[in-house]
Amino acid sequence: xxxxxxxxxxxxxxxxxxxxxxxxxxxxxxxxxxxxxxxxxxxxxxxxxxxxxxxxxxxxxxxxxxxxxxxxxxxxxxxxxxxxxxxxxxxxxxxxxxxxxxxxxxxxxxxxxxxxxxxxxxxxxxxxxxxxxxxxxxxxxxxxxxxxxxxxxxxxxxxxxxxxxxxxxxxxxxxxxxxxxxxxxxxxxxxxxxxxxxxxxxxxxxxxxxxxxxxxxxxxxxxxxxxxxxxxxxxxxxxxxxxxxx
Amino acid sequence: xxxxxxxxxxxxxxxxxxxxxxxxxxxxxxxxxxxxxxxxxxxxxxxxxxxxxxxxxxxxxxxxxxxxxxxxxxxxxxxxxxxxxxxxxxxxxxxxxxxxxxxxxxxxxxxxxxxxxxxxxxxxxxxxxxxxxxxxxxxxxxxxxxxxxxxxxxxxxxxxxxxxxxxxxxxxxxxxxxxxxxxxxxxxxxxxxxxxxxxxxxxxxxxxxxxxxxxxxxxxx
Numbered sequence: 001x002x003x004x005x006x007x008x009x010x011x012x013x014x015x016x017x018x019x020x021x022x023x024x025x026x027x028x029x030x031x032x033x034x035x036x037x038x039x040x041x042x043x044x045x046x047x048x049x050x051x052x053x054x055x056x057x058x059x060x061x062x063x064x065x066x067x068x069x070x071x072x073x074x075x076x077x078x079x080x081x082x083x084x085x086x087x088x089x090x091x092x093x094x095x096x097x098x099x100x101x102x103x104x105x106x107x108x109x110x111x112x113x114x115x116x117x118x119x120x121x122x123x124x125x126x127x128x129x130x131x132x133x134x135x136x137x138x139x140x141x142x143x144x145x146x147x148x149x150x151x152x153x154x155x156x157x158x159x160x161x162x163x164x165x166x167x168x169x170x171x172x173x174x175x176x177x178x179x180x181x182x183x184x185x186x187x188x189x190x191x192x193x194x195x196x197x198x199x200x201x202x203x204x205x206x207x208x209x210x211x212x213x214x215x216x217x218x219x220x221x222x223x224x225x226x227x228x229x230x231x232x233x234x235x236x237x238x239x240x241x242x243x244x245x246x
Numbered sequence: 247x248x249x250x251x252x253x254x255x256x257x258x259x260x261x262x263x264x265x266x267x268x269x270x271x272x273x274x275x276x277x278x279x280x281x282x283x284x285x286x287x288x289x290x291x292x293x294x295x296x297x298x299x300x301x302x303x304x305x306x307x308x309x310x311x312x313x314x315x316x317x318x319x320x321x322x323x324x325x326x327x328x329x330x331x332x333x334x335x336x337x338x339x340x341x342x343x344x345x346x347x348x349x350x351x352x353x354x355x356x357x358x359x360x361x362x363x364x365x366x367x368x369x370x371x372x373x374x375x376x377x378x379x380x381x382x383x384x385x386x387x388x389x390x391x392x393x394x395x396x397x398x399x400x401x402x403x404x405x406x407x408x409x410x411x412x413x414x415x416x417x418x419x420x421x422x423x424x425x426x427x428x429x430x431x432x433x434x435x436x437x438x439x440x441x442x443x444x445x446x447x448x449x450x451x452x453x454x455x456x457x458x459x460x461x462x463x464x465x466x467x
Contacts, residue, residue, distance in 0.1 A: 058451075059447060059448035059449075059451040060409070060448050060451070061409040062409070063412040063423065064412050064440065064443055064444045067423070067440055068440050071430070071436040072436050072437045072441060075436065075437050076253060076437065150315055154315075154316065154318065155317075157318075157319040158319060160319070168317065168320055172323070175323075181323075181327035181331060182324075182328045185320060185323060185324040185327065185328060188320050189312070189321070189324065192315070192316045192320065193315050193316050
């Protein structure tokens with residue numbers, strides 16, 4: 001592989017992958033908290049609508065959703081999104097739906113007595129959420145969010161099919177230019193692994209900080225996983241599981 | 247494009263339906279074979295995590311973490327383009343099935359591991375006290391108890407796998423998404439075919455997840 005290919009495709013590709021991950025993660029976080037909190041709302045209609053959203057966006061494939069936003073939405077709505085934002089929208093909406101389940105699970109896991117104490121002190125529902133439930137639930141959300149973030153990073157590779165120049169797209173072009181598939185695809189896989197590693201480390205630090213705030217310490221993972229510092233696996237299965245997680 | 251004013255055309259839907267069923271068949275085929283691969287290879291990984299020597303445990307741990315933390319799409323291209331360079335010729339569908347099966351085996355391995363860890367230590371001790379052999383301890387005592395617990399979790403990954411089968415369209419496998427793209431390329435009507443496929447995924451995935459939740463209540467105590 002020549003320096004030119006590296007400089008013009010692979011490096012900008014890495015940057016685009018990172019940007020996509022950050023923007024979609026931000027959108028997914030907003031969706032996750034919005035929908036997740038709506039699922040614990042006292043009104044049945046709000047709960048139903050939020051549940052409908054999660055089931056629809058978790059039910060369909062994120063690649064199909066991405067194609068839909070890219071090709072169908074412009075025809076139905078009469079306006080089109082820049083490819084990059086179409087991708088961010090698709091990733092953010094579908095991974096936000098997975099995140100909403102995490103938020104809901106963590107909120108439900110806070111002891112009922114805490115909520116009742118809030119009622120007894122005549123806090124408004126929003127005050128209860130902001131001052132009692134969220135501060136205790138957020139540290140619990142970080143490990144599953146960390147796994148979801150890696151899934152999101154892996155999901156950004158799909159955008160290369162829309163012709164957005166991320167690392168996977170760069171790999172495709174380099175393969176065409178050099179006709180050496182093994183080399184470039186191995187490099188690409190390693191690049192993704194390194195980004196995933198850095199993200200997990202960051203989330204681990206965040207978890208330590210958040211748990212220290214409520215006087216807890218994160219549990220160490222099992223043997224090798226801890227040593228590699230990659231991905232945590234708990235007794236429950238990850239959020240990508242499809243539906244059963246809490 | 248050619249009729250942007252017409253928002254929805256039922257005629258296009260009925261034209262697409264024959265291709266839809268063909269695509270569904272291939273999607274389900276890939277899903278079934280991919281599941282079998284991921285269940286069996288995942289079990290091998292999970293047993294290797296428990297191997298008596300670290301010269302097996304560590305490499306297996308590194309390999310599975312690597313596969314699990316890198317995108318399926320890139321792995322798919324890796325297999326699709328690199329295997330022929332090593333003189334291994336597979337059809338696109340076989341390559342795709344292998345890639346999906348291998349990728350998800352690293353997830354099922356973690357499921358099995360959790361299931362194995364949940365078997366009480368007393369069971370291991372009882373097997374030792376009865377002087378059962380290594381193989382017999384696994385096949386007659388540990389695995390039957392472990393697998394029963396993990397069936398719903400494995401089912402979740404089958405649903406996740408279903409939602410990843412459209413990736414195979416990128417190497418030209420004629421599954422649902424690829425059928426809809428071909429249809430759209432012929433008729434210039436993207437709306438109907440893609441929407442039908444998207445809705446089909448929800449219609450399959452949502453009832454299956456309800457079914458799994460019911461199964462989970464029955465199997466996990």
